[in-house]
Amino acid sequence: MGRIRFLNAGESHGPALTAIIEGIPANLKLSLDYINTELSRRQKGYGRGGRMKIEKDQAKILSGVRFGYTLGSPITLLIENRDWENWTDIMSVQGQPTEKREIVHPRPGHADLVGGIKYGFKDLRNVLERASARETTTRVAVGAVCKQLLEDIGIKIGSYVVSIGELSVRELLEFIPLEERGKRAEDSEVRIPIPEEDEKFKKLIDLAKQEGESLGGVFEVFATGVPIGLGSYVQWDRRLDGRIAQAMMSIQAMKGVEIGEGFELAKKFGSQAHDEIFYDKERGFYHKTNRAGGLEGGVTNGEPIIVRVAMKPIPTLMRKKSLHSVDIKTKKPFLAAKERSDVTAVPAAAVVGEAMLAFVLADAVIEKFGNDNWIEIKRRVEEYRDYTKSF
Numbered sequence: 001m002g003r004i005r006f007l008n009a010g011e012s013h014g015p016a017l018t019a020i021i022e023g024i025p026a027n028l029k030l031s032l033d034y035i036n037t038e039l040s041r042r043q044k045g046y047g048r049g050g051r052m053k054i055e056k057d058q059a060k061i062l063s064g065v066r067f068g069y070t071l072g073s074p075i076t077l078l079i080e081n082r083d084w085e086n087w088t089d090i091m092s093v094q095g096q097p098t099e100k101r102e103i104v105h106p107r108p109g110h111a112d113l114v115g116g117i118k119y120g121f122k123d124l125r126n127v128l129e130r131a132s133a134r135e136t137t138t139r140v141a142v143g144a145v146c147k148q149l150l151e152d153i154g155i156k157i158g159s160y161v162v163s164i165g166e167l168s169v170r171e172l173l174e175f176i177p178l179e180e181r182g183k184r185a186e187d188s189e190v191r192i193p194i195p196e197e198d199e200k201f202k203k204l205i206d207l208a209k210q211e212g213e214s215l216g217g218v219f220e221v222f223a224t225g226v227p228i229g230l231g232s233y234v235q236w237d238r239r240l241d242g243r244i245a246q247a248m249m250s251i252q253a254m255k256g257v258e259i260g261e262g263f264e265l266a267k268k269f270g271s272q273a274h275d276e277i278f279y280d281k282e283r284g285f286y287h288k289t290n291r292a293g294g295l296e297g298g299v300t301n302g303e304p305i306i307v308r309v310a311m312k313p314i315p316t317l318m319r320k321k322s323l324h325s326v327d328i329k330t331k332k333p334f335l336a337a338k339e340r341s342d343v344t345a346v347p348a349a350a351v352v353g354e355a356m357l358a359f360v361l362a363d364a365v366i367e368k369f370g371n372d373n374w375i376e377i378k379r380r381v382e383e384y385r386d387y388t389k390s391f
């Protein structure tokens, strides 16, 4: 397995969220502004709820960086929850439990019930606080560190939304280059790369909001400039496609991952499914198609990595009649709890997907090229890129 790891901690309404990343080599230039820009990208998206109006996520670096360069020691990131001041009694570390904001009507589709049973909580707030997608804030901060490492060796990551509910722009994307899709998504409130379609998507989200409903969708994350040979076929847990899928599925509410043409490939004859190999002195080995999404045998093949991820609708429904549930104390039928939530968070989830892809790729880079001094590692990457061309 790889050599970068991170752990994060923090409750949604606790004082702060933190993450420790270990394994980022020394002498990598790191910008805090870059991290904060990424955090603000995660906060965007038409259909977000009230919480995003309260928060203005900003990271503090508590360790591992000096005068703008990494030290090779663990990097600690801290993001304060502005909302914390409204929850000090409910989320108090000491003192007596309160029934205020207690949750006893688990929401279908959320971790509420399974978490309560598993950990033995009768107040399901204990589950919600950590299961919440608020946790993805730190993933984005960690991803922003990894992205800076990757960009320094020419690997760029982006994302865009393909569909929300039944509305899709997938058919319209074919002739738009990946990087252009990512660029256009930045200017769209729903992160779709076809600006003319924005209004349609916003109307659907408005409708869902009116109905007290929520919406899921599909987003794609890509990486360009990826060298041949990251990941490995020699053992199941070294295969990079598997590692990417795991990272994506670990994001709250994700229910499906495809790489390249994914499920569509299953319908094709072999001759229509695979990417033929060509050679050019300038480019080295290359493919004219990229149905494999940049991965063959669990190893990167030099083409852009393309990952498609499906997000289910958020479980909190604000409509009068939410979903059937059971009061965990009385065992009587009850409607599921309502919490402040988003109507949809697919645009934000795409930014989290970028962070997870950045983490997996940075890890794979370090695994292949070394993990101590970034200056040496960078040189090794350059030499290796020459070697793959002349192979």
Ligand code: EPS
Residues within 6 Å of the ligand: 012, 049, 050, 051, 052, 083, 131, 132, 133, 134, 135, 137, 252, 314, 315, 316, 339, 340, 341, 342
């Ligand atoms: C989120 C913060 C949360 C939710 C959302 C994501 O804040 P709050 O619960 O205070 O409104 O808005 O999380 C969920 C919808 C969920 O079910 O976990 C964030 O920072 O992205």
